[in-house]
Amino acid sequence: MRAFPVKVPSGARYWTVIDSDLQVVPVADQWLRHLRFGRSRAELTTKAYAEGVALYFAWCDRTGRDWPKAPRDLGLFIVWLQHTPSSGNVVLGPGAKPVRQERQVNKVLTAVRGLLTFAVSIAEAPAAVLGQLYEIADARDLPIAARGEDTKLAVRLGVQHRLHEPETQVDRATDEEIVALFKACRNARDRLVVLLLSRVGLRRGQAAGLLRRDCHLLMDSRALGCREGGAHLHVVRRQNSNGAWSKSRLSWVQPVDFLVVQAFDQYFDERYARLGAGGSDFLLVNLYREPLGMPMSPGAINELFSDLARRAGLDRAVAPHMLRHAMAGNAVDAGASLDELQALLGQRNPNSVLPYLHPSRDRLRDAVTRVPSPRELLEDGTR
Incomplete structure (x- = not known):
């Protein structure tokens, strides 16, 4: 399984997924085309998603799993992602340095959730898959301040599988x-x-x-x-x-x-x-x-x-x-x-x-020095 670029007659490109026989994976191709042309996503977005779902299909193929039913074992997929190089030739044991960091794993999981949700919408995967991907809850368990002014029942979704990422911030070039x-x-x-x-x-x-x-x-x-x-x-x-x-x-x-x-x-x-x-x-x-x-x-x-x-x-x-x-x-x-x-x-x-x-x-130092001292406040109050 691997991602593969496709150029349509208009000249626009998107990325799809092909198997070991160089055949397009239909459900993945349909979803990626929808993202590119139906939802106007960037070509590079379809490339990233195609690479992610290609890993998912590869894992299903190598472990003998049926891809629409494999979400129930998504925790095992995460372990496989962390310890299996892209080549798939060597599986590194627990304790070894992961080959994919938390951010990379989460990006793959985002692509997989998108694919499977789309598959449910076109009846290519059972509806029960959504419960394996998302935690479904309503707004009543939120603090009052977070519920907003709308008193209607609101359903919200939270992802089931996501690794904690260390906080990173893009630095400013000097x-x-x-x-x-x-x-x-x-x-x-x-x-x-x-x-x-x-x-x-x-x-x-x-x-x-x-x-x-x-x-x-x-x-x-x-x-x-x-x-x-x-x-x-x-x-x-x-x-x-x-x-x-x-x-x-x-x-x-x-x-x-x-x-x-x-x-x-x-x-x-x-x-x-x-x-x-x-x-x-x-x-x-x-x-x-x-x-x-x-x-x-x-x-x-x-x-x-x-x-x-x-x-x-x-x-x-x-x-x-x-x-x-x-x-x-x-x-x-x-x-x-x-x-x-x-x-x-x-x-x-x-x-x-x-x-x-x-x-x-x-500028931070200036912000501190602009704050008056207690002595200055006291003197101003006695004048």
């Missing part, structure tokens, strides 16, 4: 690290990528998905049919041939500053020198490796940052998303309000902004 990455760039395109993430705050999928027509760098964009003033980018969620995908369902206008505009100018000069007027309509394309003019993928941006961190001699790996956190932290440190940050990050839910708040040490 200004020194960003400058080091910028200096390690060998061409204008790579410098633009660094700025798109660190000063504009784009995700790697959003940067890789930009088209040239999304970039309005004039002070007056009415000539381009756009009423937005100042230099800006249009961040749009769309199906892209390079697998790039905007996580946000929102489309929004993102203002850019003079440093980013300058980087665009240098990149366009570089691109024209290499490709002339040709190349893909994507903004970021291959300039120094084949196939020339084809769009960069999100994975290529990951590779770029790995190379930049190595060339810059950084003490730690700096992932692309850490630059988005740096942009958010720098914006707040400079006085941006939470609603401004929400708009700049393209977040629909205000609570989604909270993980991006990384107050600087200086």
Whole structure:
């Protein structure tokens, strides 16, 4: 069992699951197609889910289990995931270091639950499976404050099988690290990528998905049919041939500053020198490796940052998303309000902004020193 990419006639791609005879697993294929085209999930999401359910089908096959009935033994599947490498050739005994950490196991379980829930909905698995996957309860056992104002009976679901994950938080790239990455760039395109993430705050999928027509760098964009003033980018969620995908369902206008505009100018000069007027309509394309003019993928941006961190001699790996956190932290440190940050990050839910708040040490110290001492309060009260 393994995940396998499929390209449909429209040019869009998704991932499915094939067995040892290279035959598509029907229920998995139907579910993954539904996710990709019915629910507009990213190609990379279908890849992750396909890899997860491929492991589930492999476990069922190797242990002689019928996949619709195997959820009753999902605890054994978790142990198998923790101690069996992807090759399946060696099973490591308890006490050995797990081959998959808690977060990886939980991602596989999420995919398996999605598949089995879909299978129940199309009568490919018995309804009793849902009780093996979820704890079903109502809202009456919740504290009064958590029930809300609606007095109607509310049914809620909790997953049955989930490993506890150590709390991790995406760190913020420091200004020194960003400058080091910028200096390690060998061409204008790579410098633009660094700025798109660190000063504009784009995700790697959003940067890789930009088209040239999304970039309005004039002070007056009415000539381009756009009423937005100042230099800006249009961040749009769309199906892209390079697998790039905007996580946000929102489309929004993102203002850019003079440093980013300058980087665009240098990149366009570089691109024209290499490709002339040709190349893909994507903004970021291959300039120094084949196939020339084809769009960069999100994975290529990951590779770029790995190379930049190595060339810059950084003490730690700096992932692309850490630059988005740096942009958010720098914006707040400079006085941006939470609603401004929400708009700049393209977040629909205000609570989604909270993980991006990384107050600087200086700002925390200033917050402490602003608190008056008891002596000051007493003196003010006696005047």
